[in-house]
Amino acid sequence: MGSTELPYMKTNPKIIFFTDFDGTITLADSNDFLTDNLGYGREKRRQGNYDVLHGRASFRDAFRDMLDSVKTPFNKCIEILQENMKLDPHFVEFYYWAEENNVPIVVLSSGMKPIISALFESLLGHKPRSHLHIVSNDVESRDGKDINTAGGWKIKYHDDSHFGHDKSLEIKPYAALPVDKRPTLLYAGDGVSDLSAAAETDLLFAKKGHDLVTYCEREGMPFTTFESWETILATTKDILSGKVSLKKVAEEGLKKVRTGVQLAIIASIALLLVVILDNKFRVLPASIHGHLPTHYAGYVVTDVTVVTCSSLNLFSSCKVNPKAWSRVEKDLYLRLGWTSSAYLQFQRKKEEELLASDKVVIDLKISRLTPQSSNDPHGGLIDWEQRPGGIWLKRTAKRHASDSQKVITSIDVLFGADAVDPRVGWEVKDTPLLLDSKTEELEARISIRRGDPPKTKKRIPRINENGKFKIMQLADLHLSTGLGVCRDPVPVEPVPGHKCEADPRTLEFVERLLDEEKPDFVVLSGDQVNGETSRDAQSALFKSVKLLVDRKIPYAAIFGNHDDEGNLSREQLMTILEDLPYSLSTAGPEDVDGVGNYIVEVLGRGTTAHSALTLYLLDSHSYSPDERQFRGYDWIKPSQIRWFKNTAQSLKTKHHEYSHMHMNMAFIHIPLPEYRDSSNYYRGNWSEAPTAPGFNSGFKDALEEEGILFVSCGHDHVNDYCMLNKDRDQKPSLWMCYGGGAGFGGYGGYGGYVRRVRFYDFDMNPGRVVTYKRLEYGEVEAKIDEMMIIDGGAVKGPDEHH
Secondary structure, eight states: OOGGGSGGGTTOOSEEEEEOOTTTTBSSOHHHHHHHHHSSOHHHHHHHHHHHHTTSSOHHHHHHHHHHTOOSOHHHHHHHHHHHOOBOTTHHHHHHHHHHTTOOEEEEEEEEHHHHHHHHHHHHSSOOOTTEEEEEEEEEESTTOOTTSTTOEEEEOSSSSTTSSOTHHHHHHHHTSOTTTOOEEEEEEOSGGGHHHHTTSSEEEEETTSHHHHHHHHHTOOEEEESSHHHHHHHHHHHHHTSSOHHHHHHHHHHHHHHHHHHHHHHHHHHHHHHHHHHHHOOSOHHHHTTSTTOOOSEEEEEEEEEEEETTOTTOOOOOOTTTOEEOSSOTTTTOOSSEEEEEEEEEEEGGGOOTTOOEEEEEEEOSSOOOOEEOTTSSEEOEEEEGGGEEEEEEOOTTGGGSTTSEEEEEEEESTTOOOOSTTEEEOSSOOOSSHHHHHHTEEEEEEESSOOOOOOOOOBOOTTSEEEEEEEOOOOBOSSSOBOOSOSSSOSSTTOOOBHHHHHHHHHHHHHHHHOOSEEEEESOOBOGGGOSSHHHHHHHHHHHHHHTTOOEEEEOOSSGGGSSSOHHHHHHHHHTSTTBOOOOOOTTSSSSOOEEEEEEOSTTOOSEEEEEEEOOOOSBOSOTTTSOSBOOOOHHHHHHHHHHHHHHHHHHHTSSSOOEEEEEOSSOOGGGGOTTSOEESOOOSOOOOOSSOOSHHHHHHHTTOOEEEEOSSTTOOOEEEEEOTTSOEEEEEEEOOOOOTTSOOOTTTOOOEEEEEEEETTTTEEEEEEEESSSSTTSOEEEEEEEETTEEOOGGGOO
């Protein structure tokens, strides 16, 4: 066969790059995902892998059995994978570089071609270009059925080999070319099934931490390791330019692996010996011990108690001795005790301050009965020590117990049967304090943190590889301390015979939408906390974000007129929010009116540092400062408008450097006065008069001047429309939307209003934004009032989409 008959030689490349797909180009294996989630499950799949490794079954048969267990229609399988699969973040950069430098990419896969093609189209944002080729297994009908029906498809193997697809067959003709015509052949893979293909190439990129590295080392195969396609790109560039030889890359790869293994073994043995000796005999000085990986350098709790005091008893006091004790600054009666107060107090010390007689708390329980004693892992039986309020402590004076991940390092109090703690490493005790009937009614609960608090990095949101990004707006959750009381629920009883409880029903609704819609970012647009029913606003605030933290979804919050009507000010609430996992909330500049004037930048796809979306979030305050002249609610202040305009203008140059379309939007709580203009086109429910400020500070004009495409608010729970504003030339200039009230702790009514949540679905490829709402009751699967509001990166009216 001449070189002209080989398809990858048509452009006379210097390098041909062959690569595996699942787990190499993608971060997860698509076939494993289908089996684990739609087929017979992870456990049975892993048993099949074990049987193959031990010669009890062939890969071909085990792989077919695995996919045969998936009965979902084939087109639905593709849709599910498109929602869940992600590319290695650096592969896209390699893909475009390869196209520019005449490097064909040949994907050799045991997967099915329609799935691979669809994933590439979805994740790249376009159909694979001519330099990318796919050679893989295929799909075919089962017993003449339509493959897009349940149980209607099966895998069609590429050849009759043991693996169903012998990847080496595709490479051998190129490896057999004369030396003067033969290009450099490279291969990237992660599994043992890639060995036969890699053996035909000049250099293998083996994924670090996988079995393939061990096999290559044992077989003497030239290889280098990679963790991401960033490494592959850099090395391939150097090979193409002649900066390094294949031999040198392979030698350095093998040397790194062997040196790394040797050093790791030596270091591990040395560290283990030091730790063992130090734990038993404290052979190291405190300055060195403090830097050991097991050492916790912060405070550890040594005792916990409850103190009560009464205004009728002159000899009782809740004052704390600051030299010996600290206390959680929350009255356990939530200021509802006529004459009594109670506080949780605790002692804590740094490890280097601990005396031989000091004990550290390694466990805490709330119980009316004595908990069962247990053995100390360091030897001996530890008895529980009783404290007021049903508190039982397990304490130990054993050496280095303070370095254990069991030791309690911080303590707090939350309230309510539904209390949760979104902070990493914290856990809320199941049983409330048993001080008396009042604290039991209020469900005062201890939350503890164990061990060294983990360091969490702020997660910067980024456009997905397929160019899409979804924002969920949670407006007016109105959460309480405790379960809350439902206002105007529809229906009154979610389940016949079950009383409506506001917060559980609100959060069940939010949880369902999070799991169905899978947003990339969430905006909490005010009134997360229903201040009137939140004597402990921290407990209510924690509930508003726990579901997001559990799903690792980044979010940003602004405040409404009710958030700070509980026991915490806006400043205190924002201080809490700033430290929570996945929160991008911040107080903003001190010289600007309000708390929470800031931006969130959503970066473009891949590895770019350029922003693709800018979200402006502003504090719209609470009630009018001049009720006599301007009744109702407050307005965006001049200092905020100056900050907004200065920020927007300062970012324009940077945003223009982005090679794709950049879009701007804004979120506030209280609607702008222009929301009242019924002569404008709008779509959605206008069920109550918009309670916008009586004074117009001109913020709408500023939004238009700085190129904001849409602004979205909350506040008026039963309004959920989007209104189109036009400029002087009658061209669409700004969409003004409502989120729609989501929480059952806030008012509803107005003819049977169903709680709802608004979504903004971005597709950066055409520069398009589609918005819609989802309901808590009734048409729960429908996208209500779905419409395109942005197209080509510009505001579009309803008549321009038809």
